[in-house]
Amino acid sequence: MTGATIAFGPMLGVVLVALVALGGVVLWLGELGQARAVVTAALRAVLQLALVSLVITAVLRTGWLTALFVLLMFSVAAVTSARRVGVPKRVPQTAAAIGAGVLPVLALVLATGVVPWRPIAVVPIAGIVTGNAMSATSQAARRALDELRTRHGEYEAALALGFLPRAAALEICRPSASQALIPALDQTRTVGLVTLPGAYVGVLLGGASPLQAGITQVLVLIGVLAAQSVAVLVAVQLVAAGTIARD
Known part of the structure; x- marks a missing residue:
């Protein structure tokens, strides 16, 4: 160095x-x-x-180019997630799950001024939140679909007991899909004790103080956790409703 x-x-x-x-x-x-x-x-x-x-x-020179770049990142995330789940034709659905997690987080941190409306700040925050929401959506949807396939007999039994299809599917796939949050939860719980995540190291390397780096990392971790929580919830609901389904 x-x-x-x-x-x-x-x-x-x-x-x-x-x-x-x-x-x-x-x-x-x-x-x-x-x-x-x-x-x-x-x-x-x-x-x-x-x-x-x-x-x-x-x-980073202009706001509209920044907006287009963020939109490009989001589009790639939606396509990638659909492929990882094994539903390449369901890009709008994976986009809905990812967007449901990303939009409220970005809206909150930008509208309050916590993250300044400057391209150099917007792009990395948007990229980190979008990437993590994509991963959570992919994991949650894959696990939910796998559970419904392997435990199809239990799903049929729930229908026989009078459950509606969506409710029966949720009983089967919801517990396993929620495990997609484990990496984010573990990282948030152990930050500073087991690992120093990328945002913290990046801010330090950029010349900021350890306190500034810590504040930035806390914002990123909690923002990611919120985005992933919403994305997982929406992904599971879409799977249970049959909106995300393998052909």
Whole structure:
């Protein structure tokens, strides 16, 4: 590191290659079947972040470009979530779940002025909240659909007892789908004790004080938890209603 920033140079490339190789070789030796996925994911991350770094310089100059960029992030999140769930044709439905979590959080932090209406502040907050809402939606919907498939007999039994289809589906899929919140809950409970999350480290590297970094991280963690809670609820309800269903 140079001062408070990561040093960019040949050694950084060597370290990144070594880390990718470590993950890939371990999975390959363990026969877990994801070695190629680690390499592919790493390459995509490098290329995508390089492209975003170039684009975002122009995006941050104007408000309307910032809005378009945030909309692009949201659109990609909805498409990605639909694919992860195994319902690629249900993008509007996954978008509804993600949006239900993201919109109230962004509206609250921006309307109150806690996060300033500046592109340099809006883009990272919107990206973090959207990405986490996407992950929660994907996990909740997948688990709900898997439960309904594997426990179809229990679903039929609930119908036989007089449950309406939506209520019967909720009895089956709601408990497992709620587990999508476990990562966010664990991170929020253990922040500062087990891990220092990205927002905290990023603000520190940007030259802010530890107190400012801590305040920023608390806002991010609680905002993410709120967004994920709403997204999971909406995703489960859409699955139970049959709106999100595998073809």
